[in-house]
Amino acid sequence: MKIENIQVLRGPNIWSTSRKKLIQMRLNLEEMEHKPTNKIDGFYERLKALIPSLYNHRCSPGVPGGFFQRIESGTWMGHVIEHIALETQTLAGMNTGFGRTRETHTPGTYNVVFNYLEEKVGIFAAESAVRIAEALIAGEEYDLEKDIQQMREIREHTRLGPSTGSIVEEAIARDIPWIRLNNQSLVQLGYGKNQVRIRATMTEKTSSIAVDLAGNKDETKRILQEHAIPVAKGMTITAAHEVPQAIRKIGFPLVFKPLDGNHGRGATINVKTEEEAIAAFEYAARISRRVIVEKFITGYDFRVLVIDNKMVAAALRKPAHVQGDGALTIQQLIDKENSDPRRGYGHENVLTEIAVDRDTLDLLKKRDYTLETIPPAGEIVFLKSTANLSTGGTSVDVTDHVHPLNVFICERISQVIGLDICGIDIMAENLEEPLTENGGVVLEVNAAPGFRMHIAPSEGLPRNVAGHVIDMLYPPGKSARIPIIATTGTNGKTTTTRLIAHLIKNGGYQVGFTTSDGIYVQNTMMLKGDTTGPKSTEFILKDPSVNFAVLETARGGILRNGLGFSKCDIGVITNIQEDHLGISDIHNLDDLTRVKEVVINAVKKDGWGVLNADNPYCVKIGKRADCKVAYFSMSESNPVIKAHCAKGGIACICENGYITIQRGDWKIRVQRTGLIPLTFGGTVSFMIENVMAATLAAYLWGIKTEEIKTSLTTFIPSAAQTPGRMNIFNFKDFRFMVDFAHNPDGYHGVKEFLKSVDSPQKIGLIAGTGDRRDDDIRELGVIAADMFDHILLRQENHTRGRTRENILGLMEEGIRSVKPDIPVEWLTADQDPIAYTISLAKPGAFITTLSDAVDNAVELVQNAQEKERHNGL
16 A cells, blocks of 8 residues: 555645544555455454454444444455554544545545544554554554554654643633644734733743743742741752751751752752752752752642632642552552553653652662662652652642632732742642641742643642633633635635725725735735645734734645634635646536635634625535525626525625625615726626625625725726736737636636727737646637737746646647637747747737746736836937
């Protein structure tokens, strides 16, 4: 078997709108296409022995063991690999469950689709599943546990930590979108101007001064002392020769910890001799040059969490430990403890596996123990100096048992230090009594405190502390989203997107928009290029100055990665015509419709789908849509429009020379088509369709019709506002038009316009596109023959697997089939296409270049125009 491609889908996609995280693997079964599972001797038995938990997969029979029934009766290997990929992720601690396997138009080649939690794990699972299946087919041994462990390690290396993850999960539960900003814990919640950034459990509200104070334990202690908050007696030293002085000043027992440390790294507790003290100092000095020496306070280790100056949780923390039974060694007791199903690798479970390190060995040495010691029954043997969960510690929720005075002290600490999210470490016999009475002290104040002990305590009630973070960041009435209008279709997407952005901007919004020629914020280009995929969408949604997004959403991006947003307010489909067929398993207009429909499926239930009533495929989408629908049409007599408006629906129509909004029986005339520059005096029907789509979208959003009317007259078809879309340049003796038409429907639109152009000579400079079917390329030639008197063919780009000669030959075949005698020239790479074409122009000529026949055609024509002006001076 051969993996031909693996794609990661990260948003609404052709397989599912709600399941946004999918792996799509294109798998060629090769010879296995002729060997279903019931034809492979022993396959069922080997699979069942290797992964018995596949019994839980119900598959199409819908009962436990259903998948195994399919294996016995015979199913294809793509289906098997789908289930293996799902189950191995589950065994690695990432529960998944959605999968689809569908044969493509290429016999024996399948799309194997399944969901993932961590992207890199999903990719690994796809590759691993194929290896596992091949081993099972061949009857070879396979180390499944090795792959599962590797998945765990990949997950721990790439996923968000439990604290950041809990905040993101709470945001998702509240329908707040999020974007991961790096490969660590920097996360954006919300979109555009309504975004809020967090990193771990710090937020953009977190004071940098407060973080610095909390990071300097000596300074923190001084400030707390000044505010009459009980702290442990101590001092800071920087050299080993200062240890005796610290001993004399503070007295045994002692605690040594690095000034700038965290997670308990470098700390040593209950130091009772000078020799131990010097070793403890040197251990802490590895982490920080300055080392805190404090009085070792007996009692229990508590963590209190304060968010937005309110105490929200408290936990009793216990260092990693084992309890002797009089029979097992300490190492055996550790192994037994690590076998607890609640413990796992890294952060995968409630508890973390206990690892033996220097701290463990030092603690044992102080008791004259080793890992081979058998402790007496009932004896507690501590294995770590600190109670951090990341080193195997446990936690007990005590939130409901904190004395009101202690609550007051902790909330006051958060304000004294200035932290919006504050973890306070306390050593005391309990928190049920005031610290001032039981001798408890504050040990540390932590910025970015861990949430794991509170959201998943070993004992007691879990606390949704992440909910308090979201409450702080997004109080009632504050939105996390910005409005999104997404535009797709075969032709007209870019012009419609630009016009919508123009209408919305004039409505008072700061608009960011993406198009096939670049990313813009308020008409200023940020990036140049074809920017119609999810990465470009993310660029806009990450921009904190944008409060409205208008996004051109092309077929390619949807197929490669899915949509770059989870939902939109309005989805627009301009039309669905033959283009890009035969690519990426899209072979007919029904396939293409399924791709474009993803945009409408992503519209909010109370949002709007704007669809072309003159296009039967758009109408099909409208009938299936799960949102409100509005149509546009060139004719008010369109039966779809009549039926829709008879039910009180909203439409935009072209009637009596006007762009008109129709609501039920009511008509609101917006503007005369002849006065809208984009329609070229009302002569270009496809531009009128673009205007209707944009007008309807703006109207549905709430832009007033008077504002729409004015904006339609100020949107000029030009290199500035619609680059590459019917840009006409006037020279002294001729005109030159640049247009991006690249498919038959686009060519027909230009052809219709050229009929209205009075010119004695119409010259076409055109090219084809290699990733089209032969007949599609020929058809461009057929249409071009009806448009022009003289045709220049040039092909330097977009050959995509074909030769230049093949593409231009097919185009000329189409041309000659209509006009055998028309002048046709092939231009070479070393010829200046613009200059040569201009040299052919007679007085009154109209030149048109289409389909990227020339790179930067607009700029080159402008240069030629400027040169003519200069020479005329």
